[in-house]
Amino acid sequence: MGLFNLFNNQLSEVIEWKNQDPRVLWYKFPSERNEIKNSSKLILAPGQGCILVYEGKGENLLTEAGTYNLKTDNHPFFTTLARLRQNFESEHKLYIYFFRTAAIVNQSWGTGNPIKYIDPQYNLPVEIGLNGTFSYVIKEPVHFYKNIVANQDTVSTAAIQDIINNRIPQQIVAQIAQKKLGYNEIDSQLPILSTDIKTAVEQDFKDLGLEITDFKILGTQFDSNTQRRIGEIADLTTQNQAAQQAGLSYVELEKLRALRDAAKNEGGLAGIGAQLGVGMELGKQFDLQKEEIKDNIQAEGDFVEKLQKLQLLLRENIITQDEFDALKKQILNKI
Structure with missing residues (x-):
């Protein structure tokens, strides 16, 4: 390691999530050895939150926009002098994860395969596809970190879309069956159906550490045999x-x-x-x-x-x- 690089690695730093990609929900701050120096500054922009994991335990949650001074056991220069035999690597590790506090809106969903049910009025098999949008926020960041993020450096909104798309169809089938909706009634009932499905999937979102804020069914499509x-x-x-x-x-x-x-x-x-x-x-x-x-x-x-x-x-x-x-x-x- 050159002297300049050695000196540069031991400087206090400014930590922030720059150029935030709207498609990224969760982001781990990149640090070569996860050694954040004492007196480093952490900047949270509006719409951002942060979880600090220090010494492998104890999560500190920050959700207010502003500048924070970080206090760790890694002091610049002292760490360099004391850790010569350890290749300048400290045992004091701090992991910093940024996440979005702003709502993630207008995420598309759709039934990958047609939903099948029996029409209650004509007793005929019906296959229907539905699509729409949903919006949500990270409600419980610590829960989301422990149960969803695990060791991932980033989590995209697309990953959450995939999870939700796998859970919505079963709720749709349950609601259609419960309301005994005929094929000719579904389109007129879309607003009510949307509200009831939103209520039904709230627990699914909660289990992920999320909160659903909006759910809409925008379109339906019957398969050719049903038509x-x-x-x-x-x-x-x-x-x-x-x-x-x-x-x-x-x-x-x-x-x-x-x-x-x-x-x-x-x-x-x-x-x-x-x-x-x-x-x-x-x-x-x-x-x-x-x-x-x-x-x-x-x-x-x-x-x-x-x-x-x-x-x-x-x-x-x-x-x-x-x-x-x-x-x-x-x-x-x-x-």
Whole structure:
């Protein structure tokens, strides 16, 4: 070791966390032998805290911004003269760890894999992905140091993101199941769901020495199979409502559609069985049911409801345009 380096290493120093990286949550001050000299000055900027670990025990916690004078057993020059045989290394070690006291905000989270559950209304399997943001602060720095930092020189915000992302999905599943939310209710319940999940994960953050200050669900995404199932349900629901408007059940409307298609299909069942009278019989059945529906429409409801029913029958090609016009005229003449 050169004389200049020897002299330089024994000077009291100014200790601070310069150029703080916003992606770093925890930072160990670099010291070659962890020998912080007596009368060194420690500077804490706003938004920073510090833990001092001296002689391998006893953590001193500093959280107020300002300048602090450090008192250790390592006196400049005296250490140099007394430790010649130990290669100038003192047994008095002081470890200095800086950490952020400012809130860490808008950290993104997302479900790596779709969350699976059974829709309580339609009893169909649902797979959904969610994403959002969360914010937190280091609430218990000593606990965080002992249980999370251990021997690491730095801890990044990304490392905490990974931990939290692994814990959030199970809380989401629990909340959806507890509230018995259907797939068509989740988006409207996102604010309430966010609040309840925040409450549910508070203990997870506390176990890390952290405090969650904000949690939001910003988006949802159903997988392709779930979207297909939802589309099928939407179609069935629409058709069922349409059938009810015409005074029919969904099954009756489907039966009428089948008779209509079979009677019109010259190359299908009606065509093949024409010689046996099958096609003619299907046509008769279709006409009989159609006449029955037309009679019921004229007998029940107000004129608006009657016209709506006729519109459905026309749209489904169960009645012709001429039949629609004739029935419409009859209804309007009775007003």
